[in-house]
Structure formats: C-alpha cells, structure tokens
C-alpha cells in the first residue's frame with residue numbers, strides 16, 4: 327500500500343519496478359500540490375488583535391490569501407504568539423526564499439509595516455514549519471486537478487496488478503486535502519485490498 331504524499335510520487339522519489347502504468351503516472355502528474363507554511367513567533371508584548379486577514383475573509387478561507395492569528399487565543403497560555411498560515415502562492419512568497427533568516431525577516435517586516443515596528447521591537451523567538459522543505463512531504467496537499475477530477479481519482483485508486491494499492495488525501499473526492507479525507511481513502515483502499523466491491527459511489531468517497 328502506498329500512502330505517500332502526491333509530491334513524493336510526482337518527484338519520482340520512489341522507483342517502482344515494473345514502472346507504474348502510464349495512466350497512473352499521468353493521473354499523479356495532473357494534480358497541483360502547492361506550498362504550505364506556518365510560522366509561529368513569540369513576542370515579549372502583545373500588540374495585535376485576534377485575527378488579521380488579507381484581502382477578505384472568503385479569500386483567506388479559500389486559501390487564496392494568508393492569514394495571521396493569535397495562536398495563544400483561548401489556550402490559557404501566558405505567552406504572546408502570532409501564527410501565520412499560508413498555502414500555495416501565498417506560502418511560496420516565503421518558501422522560495424533561500425534561508426530561514428530571510429523568511430523570518432520578510433515576515434517581521436510585514437508585521438512591522440502593519441503594527442508600526444512593534445513586531446521587531448517585541449520579537450522573542452520563532453518556529454517555521456515549511457512543509458515544502460520537509461523531505462518526506464514536499465508541499466501542502468492536493469489543491470487542484472488539471473484534468474477531469476473524478477477520472478483522475480479513479481485512476482489514482484486503481485490497484486496495480488491487484489498487488490499495489492494507493493491511499494491518501496488526494497484520493498478522497500469529498501474530503502480532499504484533509505486528515506479525514508486521508509483516513510477515508512485509507513479505509514477504502516483496505517476494503518479494496520480485501521477484495522470488497524470497489525465503486526466510486528461508495529460512502530467512503
């Protein structure tokens with residue numbers, strides 16, 4: 327069973343012998359997986375509101391924009407921590423920079439512009455979670471399908487020689503890009519492996 331992220335397959339980090347069927351490879355390559363980034367910064371003083379959205383809440387929810395939030399909100403913590411969540415191009419603005427120092431400097435400069443230099447003034451420490459740089463992840467999650475989505479997922483789910491099965495978030499139709507979608511896809515793949523009737527109309531999708 328293969329449950330590795332789509333990017334790992336797209337970058338050919340695993341060699342299959344015999345090679346995967348062309349239809350499977352084409353389906354894998356037709357998925358867009360963007361960059362994914364979170365940054366958490368601890369500050370000595372709190373100078374910010376609970377949530378800062380860029381360019382409209384709806385766009386932020388559709389992940390076309392980044393958002394910054396009070397990561398300690400309602401957590402009973404006495405620390406001042408701002409979180410940044412960014413996917414796709416909004417994440418790439420940071421991940422394409424060549425060092426962690428460059429990423430944090432860009433982010434602090436943006437916060438300084440919004441909060442009158444207070445981010446740099448009260449900066450304490452930070453953690454960057456760059457999912458695109460993780461060697462076994464290499465990105466955020468499946469975001470778009472260049473070809474017919476249902477056909478693509480069907481090709482992805484097709485077992486190879488009834489021996490090699492596939493699962494993961496990209497193989498969920500209803501809950502793509504989520505943990506529960508990945509779990510449901512895994513359940514469907516196990517049922518497929520056990521020889522149960524496999525259909526794109528089952529509730530697992």
Ligand SMILES: Cc1cc2nc3c(=O)[nH]c(=O)nc-3n(C[C@H](O)[C@H](O)[C@H](O)COP(=O)(O)OP(=O)(O)OC[C@H]3O[C@@H](n4cnc5c(N)ncnc54)[C@H](O)[C@@H]3O)c2cc1C
Nearest residue numbers: 329330331334362457462466467494495503504505506508
């Ligand atoms: C910043 C961010 C925030 C998110 N927020 C949410 C959220 O709030 N809610 C939600 O539902 N989802 C969220 N997601 C999406 C969710 O994390 C993924 O959809 C989910 O983890 C995908 O599960 P998966 O099992 O398909 O893949 P993964 O969780 O990526 O698991 C794949 C596994 O394969 C392993 N692997 C890779 N290469 C190899 C190899 N060569 N050999 C062996 N093993 C290998 C990896 O180490 C990894 O353990 C978020 C994702 C990101 C990046």
